[in-house]
Amino acid sequence: MKVYLDNNATTMVDPLVVEVMQPFFSEIYGNPNSLHKFGTASHPALSKAIDQMYKALNASDNDDIVFTSCATESNNWVLKSIFADHIVSGDKNHIITTEVEHPSVLAACRALEKEGAKVTYLPVNSEGVVESHVVRSFITDKTALVSVMWASNETGMINPIKEIGEICKEKGVLFHSDAVQAIGKIPVDLQDVHVDFVSMSAHKFHGPKGVGALYIRNSQPLSPLLHGGEHMGGRRSGTLNVPYIVAMGKAIELATTNIEEKMASIRAKRDRLEDSLLELSDTFVVGNRKNRTPNTILISIRGVEGEGMLWDLNNGQIGASTGSACASEDLQANTVMLAIGADSELAHTGIRLSLSRFTTDSEIDYAIAHFKKAVARLRAISSSFAKVGPTPGGESKACELHH
Amino acid sequence: MAKNDLLGASLWDAYSNKVTTLMNNPNHQGEITEEEAAAHSNRLIVADFGAESCGDAVRLYWEVDPKTDIIVNSKFKSFGCGTAIASSDIMTELCVGKTVKEAVKITNIDVEFALRDSPEIPAVPPQKMHCSVMAYDVIKKAAGLYMGVDSESFEEEIIVCECARVSLKTLQEVIKLNDLTTIEQITDYTKAGGFCKSCIRPGGHEKREYYLVDILRDTRREMDEEKMKAAADAGAKGSFESMTLVQQIKAIDAQIDESVRQFLIMDGGDMEVIDVKPSDDYIDVYIRYLGACNGCASSATGTLYAIESTLKEKLSKKIRVLPI
Numbered sequence: 001m002k003v004y005l006d007n008n009a010t011t012m013v014d015p016l017v018v019e020v021m022q023p024f025f026s027e028i029y030g031n032p033n034s035l036h037k038f039g040t041a042s043h044p045a046l047s048k049a050i051d052q053m054y055k056a057l058n059a060s061d062n063d064d065i066v067f068t069s070c071a072t073e074s075n076n077w078v079l080k081s082i083f084a085d086h087i088v089s090g091d092k093n094h095i096i097t098t099e100v101e102h103p104s105v106l107a108a109c110r111a112l113e114k115e116g117a118k119v120t121y122l123p124v125n126s127e128g129v130v131e132s133h134v135v136r137s138f139i140t141d142k143t144a145l146v147s148v149m150w151a152s153n154e155t156g157m158i159n160p161i162k163e164i165g166e167i168c169k170e171k172g173v174l175f176h177s178d179a180v181q182a183i184g185k186i187p188v189d190l191q192d193v194h195v196d197f198v199s200m201s202a203h204k205f206h207g208p209k210g211v212g213a214l215y216i217r218n219s220q221p222l223s224p225l226l227h228g229g230e231h232m233g234g235r236r237s238g239t240l241n242v243p244y245i246v247a248m249g250k251a252i253e254l255a256t257t258n259i260e261e262k263m264a265s266i267r268a269k270r271d272r273l274e275d276s277l278l279e280l281s282d283t284f285v286v287g288n289r290k291n292r293t294p295n296t297i298l299i300s301i302r303g304v305e306g307e308g309m310l311w312d313l314n315n316g317q318i319g320a321s322t323g324s325a326c327a328s329e330d331l332q333a334n335t336v337m338l339a340i341g342a343d344s345e346l347a348h349t350g351i352r353l354s355l356s357r358f359t360t361d362s363e364i365d366y367a368i369a370h371f372k373k374a375v376a377r378l379r380a381i382s383s384s385f386a387k388v389g390p391t392p393g394g395e396s397k398a399c400e401l402h403h
Numbered sequence: 404m405a406k407n408d409l410l411g412a413s414l415w416d417a418y419s420n421k422v423t424t425l426m427n428n429p430n431h432q433g434e435i436t437e438e439e440a441a442a443h444s445n446r447l448i449v450a451d452f453g454a455e456s457c458g459d460a461v462r463l464y465w466e467v468d469p470k471t472d473i474i475v476n477s478k479f480k481s482f483g484c485g486t487a488i489a490s491s492d493i494m495t496e497l498c499v500g501k502t503v504k505e506a507v508k509i510t511n512i513d514v515e516f517a518l519r520d521s522p523e524i525p526a527v528p529p530q531k532m533h534c535s536v537m538a539y540d541v542i543k544k545a546a547g548l549y550m551g552v553d554s555e556s557f558e559e560e561i562i563v564c565e566c567a568r569v570s571l572k573t574l575q576e577v578i579k580l581n582d583l584t585t586i587e588q589i590t591d592y593t594k595a596g597g598f599c600k601s602c603i604r605p606g607g608h609e610k611r612e613y614y615l616v617d618i619l620r621d622t623r624r625e626m627d628e629e630k631m632k633a634a635a636d637a638g639a640k641g642s643f644e645s646m647t648l649v650q651q652i653k654a655i656d657a658q659i660d661e662s663v664r665q666f667l668i669m670d671g672g673d674m675e676v677i678d679v680k681p682s683d684d685y686i687d688v689y690i691r692y693l694g695a696c697n698g699c700a701s702s703a704t705g706t707l708y709a710i711e712s713t714l715k716e717k718l719s720k721k722i723r724v725l726p727i
Binding site: 380 | 429452
């Protein structure tokens with residue numbers, strides 16, 4: 001059996017989504033900006049996709065939802081254009097974000113720092129959550145933007161976006177949220193929550209890779225990132241990616257219709273998996289379940305290094321993820337793990353399992369059995385569980401220098 | 404960056420078959436107890452290196468025959484990724500049958516080499532080379548325990564890059580000899596910094612005593628100082644052509660003060676040195692006449708000839724004086 005438990009990285013495209021894309025490759029291929037029928041033939045499907053997006057997010061007709069190539073583009077667009085509009089050509093100088101954002105926010109912020117912006121990277125609490133009073137305390141009259149992710153890719157923990165939105169509204173500061181890990185997993189109601197800009201990506205909710213969107217509240221000004229033709233009302237140039245936009249509309253509709261039911265079903269499987277894994281000694285899961293996306297588990301297994309665990313899971317046809325430094329190109333410990341500030345052990349023993357609505361009960365059974373087998377094997381090798389202690393003088397000092 | 408880097412290699416695909424096999428089924432994983440060693444009248448040595456909180460830890464067990472100092476049996480326990488387990492496994496294999504003194508000579512490079520499928524292809528991707536370093540460290544520690552000496556005493560040089568085993572002395576020599584100015588050049592010449600990258604600058608995978616950025620800066624500073632000192636010495640010895648520009652200007656000024664200026668001043672004129680430009684064939688000295696010299700007929704003929712021949716005689720035959 002093959003079990004895919006890395007749905008926070010990307011998801012399978014729902015076959016129903018693939019189906020709606022099909023006509024827009026070789027049958028209805030005209031440029032939607034053209035005047036002829038070849039072009040306009042795609043308009044009904046595009047309108048439908050737009051409607052599906054607005055409905056899924058409960059956006060107002062006065063808001064814009066602009067399709068982009070991915071959430072990385074959406075995040076870069078907001079940060080770079082706010083910098084240009086309010087810092088370079090305005091009287092602001094400050095951006096607030098968090099230590100645990102996606103690299104497309106963190107790296108963009110670091111680039112803006114080099115260009116003269118002041119950026120505050122807010123800490124998170126031990127659950128990995130940004131506290132709204134912390135956001136409030138860092139806002140100054142020079143703050144142009146607050147950017148806080150809706151939910152964490154690593155931990156699944158959900159930030160108090162509604163409270164932060166209220167604070168930003170009160171202080172008159174623009175508020176952006178990277179909602180890639182929230183949309184399609186938990187309800188997102190953009191009339192209930194005050195957010196100015198929201199980034200999203202289709203491939204995280206069973207749509208295809210290569211299409212995303214940016215929500216812009218009340219169609220407010222934001223300089224374009226890509227200059228070119230007058231596409232998307234002049235907000236984002238580039239010929240419309242018709243099949244992928246149609247696909248994103250369908251995918252968000254499928255993900256958000258009866259979301260409470262879908263969440264309950266995923267949550268039940270997730271909780272069963274989590275409970276079973278926590279039967280293992282010396283394990284813990286980051287963040288309480290109530291405030292976590294219903295599909296995510298970040299579990300630490302003492303004595304088992306993350307990449308080694310991923311290796312054994314992979315041998316058992318299970319795809320998971322680790323924040324372990326050993327699994328990264330640069331051997332740098334995971335920033336999210338370090339930001340949570342738990343023992344640095346977590347940075348090396350954390351395994352992330354993320355389910356989807358396609359995860360089955362038999363897959364969960366298989367995953368539980370194989371996971372426990374892998375832990376047993378690796379703990380049998382692990383020095384952390386060895387019985388014969390070192391010769392006096394042969395003990396290790398923590399993280400000693402090599403000589 | 405080029406075509407081959409666009410996709411980025413898969414970490415695991417770069418492991419040798421040996422690494423994969425030993426990760427899945429390590430041969431020497433396990434423990435040796437005091438009783439087992441005593442039953443063979445051997446000495447048990449158990450050494451730890453690293454810690455779970457640092458990302459990798461290894462415990463090495465040796466059963467040593469006290470009469471011959473030969474390691475007759477060896478086992479390991481490891482908290483670490485696949486390459487750490489495979490490295491530890493091959494390390495114990497390399498230890499068995501050797502005397503403790505011989506075992507100390509096993510380096511991480513031997514460990515990595517033993518994990519290769521073929522001699523030319525590395526067993527692990529560059530960033531994983533670091534895993535084999537632990538094997539070397541823990542052997543030294545075990546040997547220190549057995550011999551009752553500090554494990555530091557086995558290291559004759561200061562090793563800056565553990566992965567490629569490049570010493571401080573080698574780095575300083577290579578920088579000087581090849582006039583290296585960047586970290587990339589250092590990595591190209593010595594492989595230092597090409598693996599786990601911890602030794603390049605602070606903030607990497609682990610803390611180091613020495614970083615390449617500091618070594619490069621300090622060595623460059625030393626080189627500059629040496630160059631200036633050499634130039635100053637050359638100046639003292641009168642070797643005009645090896646002087647720095649400032650020294651050349653000073654030397655020219657000194658010569659002019661000594662043998663030329665007084666005659667110009669007597670005629671109500673003066674001169675100043677504007678610039679010195681050395682080329683392959685000439686050292687051009689640009690001067691400007693002041694006061695009465697300015698516009699004087701002989702300033703382009705007799706006076707100029709006198710200045711040039713003085714400088715040629717006293718400083719360098721390559722000097723050409725050009726009034727502007």
